[in-house]
Amino acid sequence: MSTLKLNIVILGAGNVAWHLAKELQNKEQNILQVYNRSEKEARSLARRLKCDCTTEIEDLNQNADLYILTVKDSVIEEVSASLNLKDKLIVHTSGAIDQDVIKHKRRGVFYPLQTFSKKKKLNFKGIPFCIEASKSEDYNTLMRLATLLSPIVYNINSHQRKVLHVAAVFACNFSNYMYMISDEILHKENIPLDILHPLIKETASKVSSYKPKDVQTGPAVRKDKEVIDTHLKYLKKGKNYDIYKLLSENIIHKNNDEL
């Protein structure tokens, strides 16, 4: 098989574009152009990639093999509809949006399942890519492209991707929110969150070897009402009180269901 060398246009200049476009370039792919509505971000990413940029859809380079939409979920449909491209492969990178909101014949999804922040460097080799395409040749191209970036590539259709996204909200966004509440609670007592880092890391690392259900610990799974009540009394009526109560009740019930 010949070496893959695609001409690519990146649409959007946010966190995903920032890391993904650079990594594609590192893997010898040719980024022709960056499009972004706001000029400042377009220029900033184009500088990083040493490529052309534009803020006008009409000025889009027509000669790429692949157009990657990294724009916000809410505008993927609108931006893709505005593309006047003939027989070009157009993909988005979103976990939440159906492939079919792209109304072009050759469409697909190139979804890196990771949380991106501009400032935090990422090792792409650890990122799972979820691939989908309307045509099998395009699917194969996207698979080859993803495999350049990471050994973990999944064939995931739009329904599965949506489910995956819901699961990721729990595993990532909500677990981070739990850390945020911890930080808030400790902050009031002048205790740094550092003290919980080893516990947070150990808890997260356990999922590699055990099912989360089998390593659930704490007062709720032990049905230790006394400790739960002490904790609720401390949290008093407040937002964190409601969360503690609901999660503890659910852990207790889930455990009862199995008895």
Added chain:
Amino acid sequence: MSTLKLNIVILGAGNVAWHLAKELQNKEQNILQVYNRSEKEARSLARRLKCDCTTEIEDLNQNADLYILTVKDSVIEEVSASLNLKDKLIVHTSGAIDQDVIKHKRRGVFYPLQTFSKKKKLNFKGIPFCIEASKSEDYNTLMRLATLLSPIVYNINSHQRKVLHVAAVFACNFSNYMYMISDEILHKENIPLDILHPLIKETASKVSSYKPKDVQTGPAVRKDKEVIDTHLKYLKKGKNYDIYKLLSENIIHKNNDEL
């Protein structure tokens, strides 16, 4: 300062005793005896430590320097009250229980802030120890003992420890419960949780460098009502629906408060 060499009796034979007693022995401390109400566990741990064991409080070795209560939170008070020991240092290892439930003059707390499972080996060097004692000489002894096991030792009083425990429930027990819900959701679609491991690890590792508040991602913090509604529709009415709704609302409100 002379080398620390304590004679220790361990009360309880659960997960904490299993790991802590062994590690104390590895650090040249002398485990004289294991006490446990159930003989099977007492014997099993005594075999691991190659020491004496008993199921009777009356047969407790009276000559130790330190008695470590690793029994369940709910029986710490009762077991410590049944100890007929004169002028001996008695500590418990619980995050939730006040030092003062131990009604002996020389009392303290030796709390390893980590989640323990018998089967999972732990590196003690990464475990924070939270120390408290009624007398300053005993506090110094416990500090020296903890420092043998780990470089991370904190002076934490009973009130702070209770708060820490509440925070740990969020950071550890509840984040693990979020993983459990993810697993449940993916299982229904025959997608293995493996696909989320990199995301879970990255999310947990971010807390070492950033405040959780500054790296919160996902539909709720973006106030992306459309995605939130799609997710809620998928979860329909059910236990996970309620959790998704409450957490998303809280993330949105917390964000509004700051504007």
